[in-house]
Amino acid sequence: MRTSGKVLVAGVVVLLASLASGCGERSQVVVYKSGKYQGKTDTKPWENEPGAAPYTTSKWTGGDQTSWETALRTRNQSQNEYSRTE
Amino acid sequence: MARMKFLCDAERCIECNGCVTACKQENEVPWGVNRRRVVTINDGVPGEKSISVACMHCSDAPCMAVCPTDCFYRTDQGVVLHDKDLCIGCGYCFYACPFGAPQYPQEGVFGMRGKMDKCTFCAGGPEKDLSKEEFTKYGSNRLAQGKLPACAEMCSTKALLGGDADVVADIFRTRVLKRGKGSEVWGWGTAYGKPDNPQAQPPQKTGAKS
Numbered sequence: 702m703r704t705s706g707k708v709l710v711a712g713v714v715v716l717l718a719s720l721a722s723g724c725g726e727r728s729q730v731v732v733y734k735s736g737k738y739q740g741k742t743d744t745k746p747w748e749n750e751p752g753a754a755p756y757t758t759s760k761w762t763g764g765d766q767t768s769w770e771t772a773l774r775t776r777n778q779s780q781n782e783y784s785r786t787e
Numbered sequence: 788m789a790r791m792k793f794l795c796d797a798e799r800c801i802e803c804n805g806c807v808t809a810c811k812q813e814n815e816v817p818w819g820v821n822r823r824r825v826v827t828i829n830d831g832v833p834g835e836k837s838i839s840v841a842c843m844h845c846s847d848a849p850c851m852a853v854c855p856t857d858c859f860y861r862t863d864q865g866v867v868l869h870d871k872d873l874c875i876g877c878g879y880c881f882y883a884c885p886f887g888a889p890q891y892p893q894e895g896v897f898g899m900r901g902k903m904d905k906c907t908f909c910a911g912g913p914e915k916d917l918s919k920e921e922f923t924k925y926g927s928n929r930l931a932q933g934k935l936p937a938c939a940e941m942c943s944t945k946a947l948l949g950g951d952a953d954v955v956a957d958i959f960r961t962r963v964l965k966r967g968k969g970s971e972v973w974g975w976g977t978a979y980g981k982p983d984n985p986q987a988q989p990p991q992k993t994g995a996k997s
Contacts, residue, residue: 738860740870741913745863746931749916759933770788770951772933777950780939781958783965 790865799946806938814926850880
């Protein structure tokens with residue numbers, strides 16, 4: 702009787718764990734691992750120098766992800782008329 | 788940074804197809820391939836709504852799941868890209884995609900289906916950044932230039948927003964809270980002027996039939 706109770710509890714635990722695992726999230730970052738993704742590796746956009754292309758007003762430090770993200774967020778605000786006009 | 792996302796405001800989209808044109812011009816997309824298009828619901832009926840649609844760069848992308856050659860990958864910014872050197876043009880991703888994003892150029896005498904082409908969020912592909920090879924295969928890499936997708940930046944009414952999901956959501960939230968409706972809508976006063984006497988009432992109709 703006690704054994705069947707333990708089995709029942711273990712079953713419920715496994716069931717709940719398997720259900721909760723559906724709420725998890727896989728890593729969003731690409732993993733260039735053999736068998737996982739066979740294509741070419743891609744360079745990061747912030748590894749480029751800001752002066753690599755003409756006509757851009759964004760400024761960041763080459764290789765610095767944070768400064769590149771800040772530059773992009775700043776540029777993003779140009780789509781917000783409320784911050785442009787008020 | 789969160790994930791790069793598009794958001795189209797159906798209240799603002801005027802179906803001008805400026806985003807489609809900007810995408811075509813920026814990436815030199817071949818004839819017959821539309822990475823972005825404008826869809827209108829209830830076309831011609833008063834109250835119709837338009838929305839600009841392209842690859843939504845899904846967090847759990849069905850195209851990635853079904854690709855038999857596993858040619859898709861996701862960047863640190865959540866942009867879904869693919870390697871055309873691996874793509875075999877089978878078309879599975881087209882059936883899997885709920886937005887109809889994957890496009891196939893017709894190649895050869897018999898119009899064979901070429902390698903899949905889709906919106907890259909103006910992030911190029913796995914070739915060397917800003918190289919000729921990258922542009923030829925995948926189009927412009929604006930993210931590597933510190934820019935955002937051409938379609939969103941060129942949108943005349945700013946219906947189409949593109950960029951960091953957190954920033955885009957903030958812009959949209961501010962807009963919804965402030966724009967109001969009718970004559971409260973943003974830009975109304977600039978375009979049509981403000982009333983001289985806001986308390987004025989329209990004249991009463993005389994001789995109207997009851």
